[in-house]
Amino acid sequence: MISKLEIHNYKSLHELTLEVGRFNVLIGENGCGKSNLLEAIALAAAAESDKLDNEFLASRGIRVTEPKLMRSAFDNEHVSIPIKIILSFHNVVIDQIYRFDNDNQPYSQWDDKSVQISKIARLRQTTSSKPEYIHIENALLDIAARGFFDGDETKAKNYLMCPDNFVDNDNLKSFLIYSPENTALRNFSKEGQIEPLGINGAGLLKLLKVIKNESSDQWEEIQDSLELFDWFGEIELPDISSNDDQVSITDRYLTRVIDQRSANEGFLFVLFYIALMVSKYTPKIFAIDNIDTSLNPKLCTKLIKVLINLAKKYDKQVFVTTHNPAILDGINLGDDEQRLLVVSRNKLGHTNFKRIELADKPRSSNNEDLKLSEAFLRGYLGGLPKGF
Numbered sequence: 075m076i077s078k079l080e081i082h083n084y085k086s087l088h089e090l091t092l093e094v095g096r097f098n099v100l101i102g103e104n105g106c107g108k109s110n111l112l113e114a115i116a117l118a119a120a121a122e123s124d125k126l127d128n129e130f131l132a133s134r135g136i137r138v139t140e141p142k143l144m145r146s147a148f149d150n151e152h153v154s155i156p157i158k159i160i161l162s163f164h165n166v167v168i169d170q171i172y173r174f175d176n177d178n179q180p181y182s183q184w185d186d187k188s189v190q191i192s193k194i195a196r197l198r199q200t201t202s203s204k205p206e207y208i209h210i211e212n213a214l215l216d217i218a219a220r221g222f223f224d225g226d227e228t229k230a231k232n233y234l235m236c237p238d239n240f241v242d243n244d245n246l247k248s249f250l251i252y253s254p255e256n257t258a259l260r261n262f263s264k265e266g267q268i269e270p271l272g273i274n275g276a277g278l279l280k281l282l283k284v285i286k287n288e289s290s291d292q293w294e295e296i297q298d299s300l301e302l303f304d305w306f307g308e309i310e311l312p313d314i315s316s317n318d319d320q321v322s323i324t325d326r327y328l329t330r331v332i333d334q335r336s337a338n339e340g341f342l343f344v345l346f347y348i349a350l351m352v353s354k355y356t357p358k359i360f361a362i363d364n365i366d367t368s369l370n371p372k373l374c375t376k377l378i379k380v381l382i383n384l385a386k387k388y389d390k391q392v393f394v395t396t397h398n399p400a401i402l403d404g405i406n407l408g409d410d411e412q413r414l415l416v417v418s419r420n421k422l423g424h425t426n427f428k429r430i431e432l433a434d435k436p437r438s439s440n441n442e443d444l445k446l447s448e449a450f451l452r453g454y455l456g457g458l459p460k461g462f
Contacts (some may be wrong), residue, residue: 075096075163075164075359075391075442076094076115076116076161076162076163076164076246076359076391077093077094077162077163077164078091078092078093078094078161078162079111079114079159079160079161079162080158080159080160080161081111081158081159081160082157082158082159083115083116083145083146083152083155083156083157084110084114084144084145084146084157084159085107085108085110085113085144085146085361086107086110086146086419086423086424086425087107087110087111087114087424087425088146088148088152088422088424088425089424090111090221090424090425090426090427092111092427094391094393094413094415095410095411095412095413096382096385096386096390096391096392096411096412097381097382097385097392097394097411097412097413098392098393098394098413098415099378099394099395099396099401099405099412099413099414099415100393100394100395100396100400100417100427101395101396101397101401101402101414101415101416101417101450101455101457102416102456102457103418103457103458103459104459105419105458106417106419106425107417107419107425108316108394108395108424109137109188109363111393111417111427112135112251112361112363112393112395113135113136113251113427114159115159115161115246115249115359115361115393116131116135116136116249116250116251116361117131117132117136117157117159117172117174118159118161118170118172118206118246118249119134119246119247119248119409120134120136121172121174121186122153122243122246122247123247126174126183126184126185126186127183128183130150133249133267133272134184134249134250134251134268134273135250135252135253135267135273135361136152136251137252138309140178141177141178141184141219142154142178144157144176144353145157146246146424148422148423148439153178154178155384156173156175157170157173157174158171158173158174159171159172159173159174160172161246162364162450169323170243170246172184172186173186174186182215188337189455191195194258197200206212207363228428229441245357245358245359246359248358248359248360249357249359249360249361250268250271250273250357250360250361251273251360251361251362251363251364252271252273252275252346252350252360252362252363253273253274253363253364254273254274254275254342254343254346254362254367255274255275256339256342256368258274258275258276259271259275259278259334259339259342259343259345259346260334260335260337260342261276262278262279262319262334265277267279269355269357270284270356271346271349271350275346278345278346278349279311279319279321281349281355281356282296282311282315282321282345282349282354283311283312283313284355285349285352285353286311286314286354286407287314292352292353294311295348295352295384296309296345296349296352297309297361298386299344299348299380300341300345300348302342302344302373302376302380303338303344303375304338304340305323305325305326305327306323306324306325306326306341307324307326307368308323308324309321309322309323309324309345310322310323310324310331320333320334321333321334323337323341326447330426334376338368339368340362340368340369343367343368343369344369344373344377346379347362347365347377347381350362351381351384351385351388351390351392352388356386357390357391358389358391359390359391360390360391360392360393361392361393361394361395362392362393362394362395363395364395364396364397365395365396365401366396366397366398366400366401369398371398371399371400371447372400374396374398374400374401374404375400375401375403375404375447376404377404378401378403378404378405379404382404382405382411382412384408386411391420399446399447399450399451400447402414402445402446402447402450403445403446403447405446407430407431407432407435407446408432413429413431414429414430414446415427415430416428416429416455416456416457417457418456418457430446430455435449436449436452436455
């Protein structure tokens with residue numbers, strides 16, 4: 075899991091250092107930079123996959139724009155200097171460093187020299203012969219000379235001092251920013267460019283079939299979680315080998331079953347989220363933008379509690395953004411794996427993050443506990459628009 079992020083010169087994230095947990099909830103006014111944090115992680119993931127073309131970035135949930143606007147365009151200097159992202163991982167000594175360059179010319183693509191140094195580091199782990207070692211050393215110093223370590227050869231050498239501590243970045247490679255959409259979720263038969271789940275929900279039917287076929291425990295977990303809806307009775311899928319795309323959903327108040335085209339929109343969103351959490355084929359680290367879409371406030375509170383438990387059970391790390399105060403009431407501030415992060419912008423326009431801990435939880439004038447949702451709406455936590 076990611077334990078800390080350092081982000082330099084990415085959109086509104088000018089100079090940011092942030093420690094994160096297993097389940098991270100980001101709140102703040104529109105345009106404050108919540109999604110920018112998710113995109114920065116996705117950019118590092120794209121670098122790990124050696125795919126920095128705009129089509130790949132967009133399919134991962136990044137809002138791609140002109141290169142100079144992908145940088146912190148607070149002044150003319152920053153529209154040309156690189157984007158730098160540093161990720162720290164639990165139980166890993168060596169940080170993962172990414173540096174993105176672009177010459178701002180039409181049709182230019184991003185270039186990341188950090189992938190080279192990571193490959194050199196991993197190659198050294200399996201290299202024993204002296205000639206190869208010298209070749210790796212020279213390549214490393216060449217990267218240092220080009221400014222990856224700001225010309226500091228000592229830092230470059232120290233980067234390779236603990237070869238057994240390099241992280242397996244397969245988990246990071248698959249990072250996506252999910253923004254499920256009603257149309258994609260209702261069209262169960264459509265499969266997207268990305269498997270098993272596209273960022274808008276494509277591929278859900280196939281994934282559900284696979285889960286049911288391979289794991290009765292996970293399928294039962296999905297059924298149990300859908301009982302968040304008091305009308306829900308049962309869900310039945312076509313056989314995994316069948317081309318049938320109709321899902322049968324039992325409403326215990328009705329005499330006939332319905333299918334996904336007739337199902338409540340919120341039901342489809344929750345079905346998507348639970349499948350995303352329990353499947354071994356979905357990313358280990360991922361984000362959900364605007365998780366409260368189409369959900370009743372009371373359901374939001376309960377859903378977050380369910381998702382946090384599933385994240386722990388299935389070893390997932392999750393980042394979610396929300397504007398619904400009820401989401402906050404599902405968070406246990408006393409659990410260090412759960413983080414409530416309030417996002418705002420300072421007088422210079424730079425995005426800042428503030429973690430709300432148990433000791434920060436506001437109390438009423440009668441010294442009684444306030445729900446986090448109420449504290450948020452009263453303005454005690456920050457993250458609300460100003461001036462009206």
